[in-house]
Amino acid sequence: MxxxxxxxxxxxxxxxxxxxxxxxxxxxxxxxxxxxxxLARKLGMSKTTAHRLAQALKSRGYLSVTNDGFGxxxxxxxxxxMATQQIDYVRVAxxxxxxxxxxxxxxxxxxKREGDWSRHLxxxxxxxxxxxxxxxxxxxPIAETGLGKALLLDEPEEVWEDLYRQASGxxxxxxxxxxxxxxxxxxxxxxxxxxxxxxxxxxxxxxxPIRDARRQICIALSIASAAHYLTDDIVDDLVAAIVATAGExxxxxxxxxxxx
Amino acid sequence: MxxxxxxxxxxxxxxxxxxxxxxxxxxxxxxxxxxxxxLARKLGMSKTTAHRLAQALKSRGYLSVTNDGFGxxxxxxxxxxMATQQIDYVRVAxxxxxxxxxxxxxxxxxxKREGDWSRHLxxxxxxxxxxxxxxxxxxxPIAETGLGKALLLDEPEEVWEDLYRQASGxxxxxxxxxxxxxxxxxxxxxxxxxxxxxxxxxxxxxxxPIRDARRQICIALSIASAAHYLTDDIVDDLVAAIVATAGExxxxxxxxxxxx
DNA sequence: GTAAGCGTCCCTCTAAGTGGGGCGAATGAA
DNA sequence: TTCATTCGCCCCACTTAGAGGGACGCTTAC
Numbered sequence: 198m199x200x201x202x203x204x205x206x207x208x209x210x211x212x213x214x215x216x217x218x219x220x221x222x223x224x225x226x227x228x229x230x231x232x233x234x235x236l237a238r239k240l241g242m243s244k245t246t247a248h249r250l251a252q253a254l255k256s257r258g259y260l261s262v263t264n265d266g267f268g269x270x271x272x273x274x275x276x277x278x279m280a281t282q283q284i285d286y287v288r289v290a291x292x293x294x295x296x297x298x299x300x301x302x303x304x305x306x307x308x309k310r311e312g313d314w315s316r317h318l319x320x321x322x323x324x325x326x327x328x329x330x331x332x333x334x335x336x337x338p339i340a341e342t343g344l345g346k347a348l349l350l351d352e353p354e355e356v357w358e359d360l361y362r363q364a365s366g367x368x369x370x371x372x373x374x375x376x377x378x379x380x381x382x383x384x385x386x387x388x389x390x391x392x393x394x395x396x397x398x399x400x401x402x403x404x405x406p407i408r409d410a411r412r413q414i415c416i417a418l419s420i421a422s423a424a425h426y427l428t429d430d431i432v433d434d435l436v437a438a439i440v441a442t443a444g445e446x447x448x449x450x451x452x453x454x455x456x457x
Numbered sequence: 458m459x460x461x462x463x464x465x466x467x468x469x470x471x472x473x474x475x476x477x478x479x480x481x482x483x484x485x486x487x488x489x490x491x492x493x494x495x496l497a498r499k500l501g502m503s504k505t506t507a508h509r510l511a512q513a514l515k516s517r518g519y520l521s522v523t524n525d526g527f528g529x530x531x532x533x534x535x536x537x538x539m540a541t542q543q544i545d546y547v548r549v550a551x552x553x554x555x556x557x558x559x560x561x562x563x564x565x566x567x568x569k570r571e572g573d574w575s576r577h578l579x580x581x582x583x584x585x586x587x588x589x590x591x592x593x594x595x596x597x598p599i600a601e602t603g604l605g606k607a608l609l610l611d612e613p614e615e616v617w618e619d620l621y622r623q624a625s626g627x628x629x630x631x632x633x634x635x636x637x638x639x640x641x642x643x644x645x646x647x648x649x650x651x652x653x654x655x656x657x658x659x660x661x662x663x664x665x666p667i668r669d670a671r672r673q674i675c676i677a678l679s680i681a682s683a684a685h686y687l688t689d690d691i692v693d694d695l696v697a698a699i700v701a702t703a704g705e706x707x708x709x710x711x712x713x714x715x716x717x
Numbered sequence: 718g719t720a721a722g723c724g725t726c727c728c729t730c731t732a733a734g735t736g737g738g739g740c741g742a743a744t745g746a747a
Numbered sequence: 748t749t750c751a752t753t754c755g756c757c758c759c760a761c762t763t764a765g766a767g768g769g770a771c772g773c774t775t776a777c
Contacts, residue, residue: 214732214734215734232723244724
């Protein structure tokens, strides 16, 4: 338990100056075409070096030459598609989940939508003695859990109604339905879900959707705990932490906020 | 024996061994997760080097660690999305078009679909004195040109019918419609279009669709010339050349053939 | 006209990067 | 269990990869 252990991969790898500089160039070009001379200035390298690295990247298809300097290259299209197919979002999310659990002490979940169900895919248990029993692999009606609701935020209201009716066993009073939809509207506007279990088990959860490169909700993140722990006075801080973490995971899987 | 100069960007850039080796690693990982030791063996570098480079790529998000070794990393999702937005397919296609024109002597076009129209976007003039007048920027009813037909190959037959009717001014005999759809079916099965202009100007064209990373037809490639040049005895060779070039461009913009 | 900016090339020198070697931890066979 | 193999990871001495100064030709702006 060394306190100075780096939990991330932030540990600078020695002996890769050339590679790192080349990747720095990629990071500049991602914002739009840029000239070799500007690259040299921005990154603090000689223009010879910037030129050589950019040419090398171009020769491999990572960059292309446009009228405005170097731009992203076709190889990235190929890599992007393959990455979409191969990358496991849950694996990407795990380190973020661990940090969130470490920071808050709560149990953190991720899950995805499976038709009318929400499937819990991974969990990082927190430091509390009282634990929510939901385990990876568990499936619950999607309209019934905080995680599930977060996965539904982009759906039209009719879908909310259908799934709520379904989760409730078919018959719902007009009043209950109206309340449910109104609540969902609030969740959608806020961008996160605050959910008190209707099963009377005193479980409360906070959930936020994670968006992928297409800005679609692909998975959702949540913390769940006994309402006894998850008290009103700390909810605001937790919401902020969860929304922030969900945003970070989104960025890690390619989400870019509108307008850049 | 360097008989000819390299006309492509194949010119080895000197002074980038580290970068090139790192990109070699990316090329291995693209086929699926691979262990550091296997990378060293496959690429003929010491395991130290393979390990260091892979770690460096991981620290930048280009690779991630899975149970089966190194896999593609989340950074590629981000780069892939940005590349999709920024890359101009026509620019990617140009060098291939130039080579095709050089090899065949014919005039080569690319174009994309704009609703019910096909827009010619770029052209490489061939060596022939008689030139098809179509210029970049020209717009034609999509069902009426070889290029346009190639862009429609993935559409359902009802769309073919609608657009053919539209291009013909609204009224078409049942016989003509049937022939048109039958022809389109043949084109679709073959994967390319052989088109004789119905305007009586003696223009013949061969066109093939180019598919992007999502396997959707994004642009199309064609050669067009006077039927006097584009004779039956050379059509087969030209078709092969065009289909091959269209495939190469597709790969350059991220298309991967099904099944890998 | 001049000047400033660009991309490209060559050459020298040094420190970046290579690879040999070693260590501990898994994994699997005996 | 023990032993053998192979993995990831680390250290360090040698050398060559690559950084950067400088020059040249070209284009654009003034």
